[in-house]
Amino acid sequence: xxxxIGIVLVLLACCCYAFGNCLQRYSLLRQPGQKVFGLxxxxxxxxxxxxxxxxxxxxxxxxxxxxxxxxxxxxxxLTILANATCAVLLLGDKIPRLAYPGYVLVLAGSIVFSVIxxxxxxxxxxxxxxxxMTTPGATVKTV
Numbered sequence: 001x002x003x004x005i006g007i008v009l010v011l012l013a014c015c016c017y018a019f020g021n022c023l024q025r026y027s028l029l030r031q032p033g034q035k036v037f038g039l040x041x042x043x044x045x046x047x048x049x050x051x052x053x054x055x056x057x058x059x060x061x062x063x064x065x066x067x068x069x070x071x072x073x074x075x076x077x078l079t080i081l082a083n084a085t086c087a088v089l090l091l092g093d094k095i096p097r098l099a100y101p102g103y104v105l106v107l108a109g110s111i112v113f114s115v116i117x118x119x120x121x122x123x124x125x126x127x128x129x130x131x132x133m134t135t136p137g138a139t140v141k142t143v
Contacts, residue, residue: 006067007114010075013059018082020053022090029091074113080106 027036027045036045063072081103087093095103 003067006063006072007075009059009063010072013056014076014079014082016052016056016059017079018086020049021083022086023049023052026091071114074110077106077110
């Protein structure tokens with residue numbers, strides 16, 4: 001179904017954010033001349049991480065066409081967990097013991113808000129957007 005596609009896209013976006021962020025950090029931790037994964041210099045590794053990181057925005061924008069932002073925002077909060085997981089697996093970071101309850105709360109909150117809060121997906125065509133954006137209220141907000 002459509003909301004499931006949106007949720008899968010947002011989960012993929014979470015992974016892109018986390019992996020891109022960790023790749024950037026991993027690349028900057030390399031010494032000048034030291035290769036990232038034996039292939040890229042540290043600047044190219046950082047740039048690749050930035051591209052992966054920003055591709056998450058593209059995935060999130062597409063996901064908005066399939067599911068309500070209220071659900072996607074809750075699911076997207078899992079980026080915190082994905083980032084911590086990538087940091088442990090790729091960078092060898094250690095998670096402080098006090099962080100675990102916070103991760104559990106983020107996970108529980110994501111599940112609860114994804115299930116409880118449900119809004120309709122709005123679809124606008126170009127003429128409707130022009131009508132909405134040219135109202136006096138919208139004009140005042142943009143100025």
